[in-house]
Amino acid sequence: MADEPIAPDSDPATPADAPGLGEALHALGDQSQQSLRAALATGHALRGLLAADLALAKAAFGRSLVFAVTATALAISTWLLLLAALVAGLRALGLPWAAALLIAAAVGATGAVLSALAARRSIAHADLKATRRQLAALFPEPDSNTATSDAPSPARKS
Numbered sequence: 001m002a003d004e005p006i007a008p009d010s011d012p013a014t015p016a017d018a019p020g021l022g023e024a025l026h027a028l029g030d031q032s033q034q035s036l037r038a039a040l041a042t043g044h045a046l047r048g049l050l051a052a053d054l055a056l057a058k059a060a061f062g063r064s065l066v067f068a069v070t071a072t073a074l075a076i077s078t079w080l081l082l083l084a085a086l087v088a089g090l091r092a093l094g095l096p097w098a099a100a101l102l103i104a105a106a107v108g109a110t111g112a113v114l115s116a117l118a119a120r121r122s123i124a125h126a127d128l129k130a131t132r133r134q135l136a137a138l139f140p141e142p143d144s145n146t147a148t149s150d151a152p153s154p155a156r157k158s
Contacts, residue, residue: 083108 083104090100
């Protein structure tokens with residue numbers, strides 16, 4: 001039984017049913033075209049999704065802007081009423097008008113200065129330091145003799 005030869009039809013290495021080179025190239029071309037069509041369809045779908053997302057963001061930004069303006073108007077009117085109540089309270093305590101108004105102005109100026117300082121501190125995060133540093137590392141200037149204030153200067157060899 002072990003000495004029996006294997007029939008040529010049952011040999012898995014025999015390319016009897018294997019397609020020819022032309023058929024294989026044709027099949028490969030068809031699959032490439034299908035892959036390209038699928039990639040283009042995916043790109044069109046993503047473009048449509050991006051357009052819808054941007055439209056939604058635009059509408060949300062508009063609504064947020066309206067609410068922010070409304071909140072600012074209400075905050076201003078509330079602040080003015082609080083200052084008016086402060087002036088009325090100071091007048092009830094017997095302070096003259098000038099003194100009561102000066103105290104209210106000092107309170108308002110203090111609030112404005114504190115808000116301006118907080119805005120100045122928070123705007124420092126909007127200068128994109130990390131992004132500029134990474135872009136400078138990726139695309140160095142050919143004539144980079146001057147060091148920026150954000151990046152440490154490299155050590156020079158003497």
